[in-house]
Amino acid sequence: MKIYIPIDSAAVSIGANETADAFTRQDAIADAEIVRTGSRGFYWLEPMVEIEHENRRVGFGPVEAADVPELARAIADGGFESHPHYLGDIDHMLRAQGQRRMTFARCGVIEPTDWSAFVARGGSAGLRAALDNSGQAIVDAVKESGLRGRGGAGFPTGIKWQTVHDTASETKYVVCNADEGDSGTYADRMLMEGDPFTLFEGMAIAGVAVGAEHGLIYLRSEYPDAERVLKRALDVARAEGMLGDSVLGSGKRFDIQVRMGAGAYICGEETSLLESLEGKRGLVRFKPPLPAIQGFMGKPTVINNVITLASVPAIMAQGAPMYADLGINRSRGTLTIQLCGNVARPGLYEMPFGVTLDHLINEIGGGSASGRPVRTAQVGGPLGAYVPAAHFDTPLGYEEMADKKAMIGHGGVVVFDDTVDMMQQARFAMEFCDIESCGKCTPCRVGSVRAQEVIDRIIADDEREANIELLRELCDTMINGSLCAHGGMAPFPVLSALNHFSEDFGVRREAAVTS
Amino acid sequence: MARSNGKADPEVVAICARHQASDGPLLPILHDVQAHHGYVSDEAIQQIADELNLSRAEVFGVVTFYHDFHREPQRAHSLKVCRAEACQSVGGRDVWAAASTAAERGQGDVQLEAVYCLGNCACAPSVQLDGRTIGRMNPERVSALFSAGSGAGVAS
Numbered sequence: 276m277k278i279y280i281p282i283d284s285a286a287v288s289i290g291a292n293e294t295a296d297a298f299t300r301q302d303a304i305a306d307a308e309i310v311r312t313g314s315r316g317f318y319w320l321e322p323m324v325e326i327e328h329e330n331r332r333v334g335f336g337p338v339e340a341a342d343v344p345e346l347a348r349a350i351a352d353g354g355f356e357s358h359p360h361y362l363g364d365i366d367h368m369l370r371a372q373g374q375r376r377m378t379f380a381r382c383g384v385i386e387p388t389d390w391s392a393f394v395a396r397g398g399s400a401g402l403r404a405a406l407d408n409s410g411q412a413i414v415d416a417v418k419e420s421g422l423r424g425r426g427g428a429g430f431p432t433g434i435k436w437q438t439v440h441d442t443a444s445e446t447k448y449v450v451c452n453a454d455e456g457d458s459g460t461y462a463d464r465m466l467m468e469g470d471p472f473t474l475f476e477g478m479a480i481a482g483v484a485v486g487a488e489h490g491l492i493y494l495r496s497e498y499p500d501a502e503r504v505l506k507r508a509l510d511v512a513r514a515e516g517m518l519g520d521s522v523l524g525s526g527k528r529f530d531i532q533v534r535m536g537a538g539a540y541i542c543g544e545e546t547s548l549l550e551s552l553e554g555k556r557g558l559v560r561f562k563p564p565l566p567a568i569q570g571f572m573g574k575p576t577v578i579n580n581v582i583t584l585a586s587v588p589a590i591m592a593q594g595a596p597m598y599a600d601l602g603i604n605r606s607r608g609t610l611t612i613q614l615c616g617n618v619a620r621p622g623l624y625e626m627p628f629g630v631t632l633d634h635l636i637n638e639i640g641g642g643s644a645s646g647r648p649v650r651t652a653q654v655g656g657p658l659g660a661y662v663p664a665a666h667f668d669t670p671l672g673y674e675e676m677a678d679k680k681a682m683i684g685h686g687g688v689v690v691f692d693d694t695v696d697m698m699q700q701a702r703f704a705m706e707f708c709d710i711e712s713c714g715k716c717t718p719c720r721v722g723s724v725r726a727q728e729v730i731d732r733i734i735a736d737d738e739r740e741a742n743i744e745l746l747r748e749l750c751d752t753m754i755n756g757s758l759c760a761h762g763g764m765a766p767f768p769v770l771s772a773l774n775h776f777s778e779d780f781g782v783r784r785e786a787a788v789t790s
Numbered sequence: 791m792a793r794s795n796g797k798a799d800p801e802v803v804a805i806c807a808r809h810q811a812s813d814g815p816l817l818p819i820l821h822d823v824q825a826h827h828g829y830v831s832d833e834a835i836q837q838i839a840d841e842l843n844l845s846r847a848e849v850f851g852v853v854t855f856y857h858d859f860h861r862e863p864q865r866a867h868s869l870k871v872c873r874a875e876a877c878q879s880v881g882g883r884d885v886w887a888a889a890s891t892a893a894e895r896g897q898g899d900v901q902l903e904a905v906y907c908l909g910n911c912a913c914a915p916s917v918q919l920d921g922r923t924i925g926r927m928n929p930e931r932v933s934a935l936f937s938a939g940s941g942a943g944v945a946s
Contacts, residue, residue: 285912288925289925456906458906461909554815554817554852616914621912
């Protein structure tokens with residue numbers, strides 16, 4: 276018998292290793308094999324334990340180390356279905372939530388570096404399909420799928436790949452942006468810790484498509500567990516012939532190396548990331564030239580987020596039309612939503628675009644964790660707007676959110692209850708912009724400092740109305756004058772706080788909404 | 791090119807040699823030097839500059855740009871406390887305040903550092919002690935990480 280327990284760092288952060296250790300000491304199930312997997316993303320149920328039963332995976336959670344002896348006896352004598360933490364069929368749970376696991380099909384299911392389990396569950400099929408096609412055919416499939424950059428910008432992936440494909444160069448690169456710095460996001464981490472081969476497969480497909488032989492993963496240093504898994508998985512992938520001089524026996528070369536970031540949020544911006552990879556300060560570059568034409572070391576470079584690249588294998592294996600059939604309007608396929616903050620059921624929810632925030636937070640997420648009313652959710656990371664509860668009927672789609680002056684970003688949704696002070700949140704947005712600014716352009720570097728000073732005057736009730744007006748003007752300057760999204764979008768959480776929660780700024784509501 | 795005075799640190803030379811052939815070797819070198827020495831000294835900056843044929847200013851600029859690199863010796867234990875929004879929404883500000891108070895009192899051999907997201911948002915508030923992420927933190931537990939002169943052993 277196999278017992279599956281996550282080794283995902285978030286599950287471990289709340290006791291999964293202790294739970295796993297406790298299982299190894301149970302005589303009742305002495306013959307059981309403990310398999311450490313990624314997480315399914317049901318974080319309110321972690322540490323979660325699964326077993327195989329009648330060809331299904333059934334689960335228990337949360338399972339603390341102290342719960343293990345009793346659970347082990349229940350598993351041994353077959354009476355586990357009446358266990359108080361019994362969850363039933365995990366796939367059924369996923370379906371009941373409306374989840375559609377494409378990118379995360381194997382995460383939480385298999386041991387992350389078990390190649391044969393990866394292949395048995397459909398892994399490498401996308402790369403094999405890609406190797407049977409021309410580079411242009413792969414690019415066309417990615418275009419047809421409607422896949423857009425999941426890192427935040429939402430740029431059509433196929434068009435980016437086309438540019439690299441069409442740019443003549445002996446040397447090209449595929450760079451994976453694994454600098455997942457946005458608060459409220461962890462999908463990249465989960466995938467790298469739980470199913471790293473899928474990321475390698477997506478990068479190899481990109482390499483085959485555009486004619487690149489070198490891949491680099493720029494990983495943030497806050498993810499030491501992901502680094503260990505990736506490096507171990509790279510060794511396995513080379514030994515199994517997925518990477519190296521002849522990818523899956525095709526004669527095409529592709530290999531990957533992992534590079535560690537050094538704690539700079541700005542290096543999630545693609546040109547800053549490239550500077551950092553080249554060993555420089557992570558200063559944002561002017562565009563043009565686009566990285567697709569002059570990227571890493573001045574060579575044509577595909578640079579995509581982890582989830583974007585990891586979405587490609589399923590597209591190649593199951594067909595672009597299948598992927599494009601999911602979603603709404605110009606947002607096709609699945610979104611890996613990271614629901615967290617003050618919410619009862621935080622986790623990873625991969626579902627087709629189009630779910631509303633209301634359904635996500637209040638139905639699937641179970642409302643706030645504190646039991647108090649949900650007041651707002653910040654969507655899309657620290658540069659994303661605070662969406663008021665009144666706008667929770669908005670479906671999650673790129674344009675749909677943009678219509679509400681909000682964004683999906685990397686898919687993070689951070690829930691706040693009614694104890695949140697929106698003026699403090701606005702101040703924090705500018706403080707964060709200041710701390711993490713690369714310093715290249717003035718609106719970001721200086722504007723974020725001035726904005727904190729202005730907000731402090733508003734807090735102190737010093738010429739409040741005039742300073743609110745000044746803050747809006749400053750936001751306008753930053754939005755229109757900054758070189759990259761860091762300074763250009765840091766005003767969005769601030770303006771959303773001003774527009775939707777003016778009462779927190781000591782302004783009477785009727786006088787407040789000017790934009 | 792002016793080479794550094796004094797004797798070369800063989801470890802820094804070896805680290806540079808190990809990475810020199812790769813494209814953009816400076817960050818991997820700095821990570822390895824810091825892993826070996828605990829920080830990046832002024833002497834190491836000069837030596838790396840010499841080995842890579844860069845100016846001292848270029849290496850200095852990179853070292854000081856990134857939050858991870860330290861120019862001074864650090865305390866025995868590293869405690870990173872997340873100050874970002876997802877942690878704020880479930881009491882992260884109180885965790886940071888408690889950690890700051892303990893650090894200001896000089897409790898424990900612990901280097902406190904603010905970070906902005908550890909990717910543990912679904913189990914927030916989060917801290918990372920010597921590379922190990924700990925979730926569902928609260929002010930009492932984070933204060934305990936500083937006690938007994940050591941951050942280790944009281945984390946679970």
